[in-house]
Amino acid sequence: MKKVLMGNHAISIGATLSRVQVIAAYPITPQTQVVEKLSEIVANGELDAEFIKVESEHSAMAASIGAAAAGARAFTATSAQGLLLMHEVLHWASRARLPIVMANINRALAPGWTIWTDQNDSLSQRDTGWIQLYASDNQEVLDSLIIAYKVAEQLSLPVMVILDAFVLSHTYEPVEVPEQSEVDKFLPPFNPEWKLDVNNPHAFGGLTAPNIYMEFQYNHHNAMLKAKELINKEGEAFGKIFGRTYGNIDKYKTDDADYILLTSGTLARTSNIVVDSYREKGIKLGNLRVRTFRPFPTEEIYDALKKAKKVFVVDRNLSYGHSGIFFEETKASLYNSDLDIPIFGFVTGLGGRDVTPELITEIVEHGIKSEKPENDVIWMGVQK
Amino acid sequence: MFKPGKKINFNSAKDLPPTPASVGDMTHNFTGSWRNLRPIIDYEKCIDCMICWKFCPEPAIFIEKERPKIDYYFCKGCGICVTECPVKCIAFEEEGK
Numbered sequence: 001m002k003k004v005l006m007g008n009h010a011i012s013i014g015a016t017l018s019r020v021q022v023i024a025a026y027p028i029t030p031q032t033q034v035v036e037k038l039s040e041i042v043a044n045g046e047l048d049a050e051f052i053k054v055e056s057e058h059s060a061m062a063a064s065i066g067a068a069a070a071g072a073r074a075f076t077a078t079s080a081q082g083l084l085l086m087h088e089v090l091h092w093a094s095r096a097r098l099p100i101v102m103a104n105i106n107r108a109l110a111p112g113w114t115i116w117t118d119q120n121d122s123l124s125q126r127d128t129g130w131i132q133l134y135a136s137d138n139q140e141v142l143d144s145l146i147i148a149y150k151v152a153e154q155l156s157l158p159v160m161v162i163l164d165a166f167v168l169s170h171t172y173e174p175v176e177v178p179e180q181s182e183v184d185k186f187l188p189p190f191n192p193e194w195k196l197d198v199n200n201p202h203a204f205g206g207l208t209a210p211n212i213y214m215e216f217q218y219n220h221h222n223a224m225l226k227a228k229e230l231i232n233k234e235g236e237a238f239g240k241i242f243g244r245t246y247g248n249i250d251k252y253k254t255d256d257a258d259y260i261l262l263t264s265g266t267l268a269r270t271s272n273i274v275v276d277s278y279r280e281k282g283i284k285l286g287n288l289r290v291r292t293f294r295p296f297p298t299e300e301i302y303d304a305l306k307k308a309k310k311v312f313v314v315d316r317n318l319s320y321g322h323s324g325i326f327f328e329e330t331k332a333s334l335y336n337s338d339l340d341i342p343i344f345g346f347v348t349g350l351g352g353r354d355v356t357p358e359l360i361t362e363i364v365e366h367g368i369k370s371e372k373p374e375n376d377v378i379w380m381g382v383q384k
Numbered sequence: 385m386f387k388p389g390k391k392i393n394f395n396s397a398k399d400l401p402p403t404p405a406s407v408g409d410m411t412h413n414f415t416g417s418w419r420n421l422r423p424i425i426d427y428e429k430c431i432d433c434m435i436c437w438k439f440c441p442e443p444a445i446f447i448e449k450e451r452p453k454i455d456y457y458f459c460k461g462c463g464i465c466v467t468e469c470p471v472k473c474i475a476f477e478e479e480g481k
């Protein structure tokens with residue numbers, strides 16, 4: 001059934017369709033409606049789940065960890081400062097290999113106090129061992145939640161589904177809401193082999209001496225690498241049932257492109273418009289949207305970029321003192337390959353500043369006319 | 385005296401469960417080897433109050449036939465029982481003597 005949904009409600013409905021059993025969440029702008037809607041759904045008896053009201057985001061993740069360890073499908077959602085407060089337990093969730101799914105609404109960090117979008121909150125969690133998927137529309141937000149559980153539970157890895165504050169969270173778009181029966185066919189109930197069980201007691205997360213600690217990290221890393229295949233595989237399986245296919249990357253007119261924009265989140269949709277306008281002028285521009293940031297789809301990015309002359313990475317985030325983070329990762333992952341083309345790193349749209357087609361056009365113009373990037377950070381739209 | 389848990393053997397990363405579970409089962413970790421001083425109960429003087437049983441943090445004191453009994457596989461020799469015993473009937477002796 002088609003509905004007009006804000007991104008936040010697309011999350012709540014995606015979680016409901018995934019039949020989550022425990023929801024532990026703390027409201028924060030711009031995520032609040034996710035929690036409001038879910039509490040309503042649970043209160044109305046439309047979803048058989050425990051709704052745990054917690055006193056902080058740290059507790060929200062801690063409760064999700066307990067739930068998942070006991071074998072329940074757990075869900076939470078947060079944003080910005082809330083995600084930062086979770087940091088310690090994010091590591092716990094992934095190292096305990098608990099397939100929790102969380103939605104994070106990308107909101108810039110304070111100070112200056114802000115509620116608008118950029119990606120520094122989730123990208124600061126890069127090394128927590130979570131899978132990170134960046135969505136670019138509300139349909140994808142809903143679908144990604146369902147796929148996320150399917151991937152998470154097969155690999156015992158937690159997944160963060162990430163979307164832009166306001167640009168998606170509060171923007172209404174038509175969204176096809178899948179039938180529950182179809183979702184049930186795609187996503188079986190969660191039944192982990194290892195869980196807290198009074199009839200088969202185990203100690204979880206206990207002292208892990210140097211003789212085995214590293215083997216757990218080795219396994220965790222390999223599970224992450226496996227996720228690259230599985231995200232594509234389950235994204236295709238989802239497409240067979242629902243008609244919408246997802247993968248680690250999303251190529252828009254890149255196959256014959258001389259110049260390729262590399263984007264994520266909603267910036268990708270704006271960039272597609274710019275690609276079309278360049279194509280009308282006969283200039284071969286393409287747009288590569290990176291949907292999976294962790295694990296980083298190095299091989300697929302290489303394949304998509306290998307015939308291009310120049311790459312323009314657009315980052316709505318910044319690692320102070322170095323560069324935009326997608327730029328940093330792209331460049332580093334291609335360094336040992338045979339690809340020797342200029343990769344430009346543009347930083348723009350921080351703190352929710354609008355990234356318009358005009359601004360993306362400026363980026364493309366700058367890239368086309370420069371032989372090489374003059375700097376690791378090329379600021380765009382800043383009033384210097 | 386101790387009841388060992390299920391021992392999980394592993395030779396490589398392949399044998400490990402995804403989550404660090406039970407691998408560090410403490411029933412297989414005989415912490416008694418850490419002990420420098422050995423608490424020894426004088427059962428003649430002991431009044432079976434079980435205060436030592438309550439205070440032992442390991443717990444390495446068990447109740448057997450209504451009497452306290454120290455499990456030397458796990459007793460680390462912290463001396464809490466020695467201090468807490470109301471009739472001072474637990475003596476501390478150097479190990480290896």
Ligand code: SF4
Nearest residue numbers: 440459460462463465
């Ligand atoms: S010395 Fe410490 S560990 Fe040993 S029995 Fe006494 S209280 Fe327990």
Ligand code: SF4
Nearest residue numbers: 430431433434436469
């Ligand atoms: S505390 Fe002392 S008296 Fe009481 S049971 Fe233990 S050894 Fe005996």
